[in-house]
Structures are given as structure tokens and as C-alpha cells.
Amino acid sequence: MDWTGKTVGYALSGSHCTLAEIMPQIQRFVDAGANVVPIVSNTIMTTDTRFGKSADWQTQLKAITGNDIIHTIVDAEPLGPSKLIDVLLIAPCTGSTTSRLANAITDSAVLMAAKAQMRNLRPVVLAISTNDGLGLNAANIAKLLAAKHIYFVPFGQDNPVQKPNSLVARMDLALETCEAALQGKQLQPLLIERFNY
Numbered sequence: 001m002d003w004t005g006k007t008v009g010y011a012l013s014g015s016h017c018t019l020a021e022i023m024p025q026i027q028r029f030v031d032a033g034a035n036v037v038p039i040v041s042n043t044i045m046t047t048d049t050r051f052g053k054s055a056d057w058q059t060q061l062k063a064i065t066g067n068d069i070i071h072t073i074v075d076a077e078p079l080g081p082s083k084l085i086d087v088l089l090i091a092p093c094t095g096s097t098t099s100r101l102a103n104a105i106t107d108s109a110v111l112m113a114a115k116a117q118m119r120n121l122r123p124v125v126l127a128i129s130t131n132d133g134l135g136l137n138a139a140n141i142a143k144l145l146a147a148k149h150i151y152f153v154p155f156g157q158d159n160p161v162q163k164p165n166s167l168v169a170r171m172d173l174a175l176e177t178c179e180a181a182l183q184g185k186q187l188q189p190l191l192i193e194r195f196n197y
Contacts, residue, residue: 009037
């Protein structure tokens with residue numbers, strides 16, 4: 001697919017252990033010709049972890065995309081009326097973000113961007129990364145699987161022995177999932193053996 005002229009909203013929520021894995025995926029969209037608009041949760045903007053410093057992640061995002069980071073609800077709200085984004089990808093999408101989205105709670109820039117996309121009947125793609133995907137969050141994932149205009153990057157259990165409720169998407173399939181979503185299709189197979197990958 002030719003991504004020239006397409007704008008991807010690339011939203012990141014606070015699964016910090018996944019950030020290093022998704023940075024090359026952002027680069028893939030840029031290399032394919034897409035305009036990538038970075039959107040981040042408050043956690044990404046303010047939290048340093050053993051997986052990296054907030055300032056370093058912000059620097060990387062700006063360097064890869066060439067765009068400023070949207071990180072407030074106020075800055076994300078115009079994405080609806082402007083219809084700027086062709087496809088919104090939330091990667092990583094935490095259990096907290098998943099549960100809020102499934103229950104129509106808009107309390108971050110990432111969720112406001114999702115609300116804006118859904119208002120415009122445009123695709124929202126989720127790349128989940130949650131330790132509770134087969135726990136209490138399973139109900140929220142199920143609600144989103146049944147929702148219109150919401151698609152999932154194929155996912156599976158990443159560590160079924162030590163973390164049997166944990167689900168993580170194949171982040172390297174993010175671009176392909178977005179291509180399918182723009183055609184109104186869910187990339188298949190949806191459920192994969194992530195732990196053998």
C-alpha cells in the first residue's frame with residue numbers, strides 16, 4: 001500500500017516495557033510515506049522507568065516523525081473536526097486504556113484521539129499490551145472486538161506460564177493491520193501464539 005498522503009495518528013499509552021519494540025514500527029510508517037502524528041498519554045510524558053526516560057522517548061518520537069507530540073486533551077480534541085487522521089493506532093494499548101475506551105471514558109489525549117476517530121467513523125487500531133487481558137479486562141477486549149471501526153493487531157499470550165492472563169500484540173504487524181483496517185478488514189489470524197514468536 002502507498003502511504004503517501006495518509007496521516008497516521010500513532011498513540012502510545014504507558015506500557016513502558018514495549019516502547020523500544022514499537023519505535024521501529026513508527027519508523028516503518030514514516031519510511032512507507034505516511035505523515036505520523038505522535039499522541040501520548042500523560043504517563044509517557046512524565047514517567048521515567050527502568051525502560052527509559054520520558055525525555056528520551058519524547059526526543060525519539062519527534063526525531064522519527066518530524067512532528068510535535070500531542071499530549072493534552074485540549075490539543076487532541078481538534079483531531080475530530082479537522083478529520084486529520086486516516087487511521088489511529090494505539091500501540092502499546094494498556095489494559096487501563098482498553099478499559100477506558102470500552103467504557104467511553106475520555107481522560108487522556110490518547111482517548112480523546114480515539115473518540116475523535118470514532119466520531120468520524122474512521123478506523124482505530126489497538127495493539128494491546130496488558131497483564132490482565134485474560135482477567136477482568138477480557139470483558140473490555142470483548143466489547144471492543146464487537147465494536148464498529150475498531151481493529152486489533154494480532155495478539156496472544158506472551159508468557160502463559162508465569163503470567164497466564166497477559167496478552168501482547170505482535171507489534172511488527174501494526175502497519176499491516178492498519179492497511180487492512182483502512183479497507184474495513186481485520187487482519188487475520190487475530191489470535192496468535194505470541195509466546196512462540
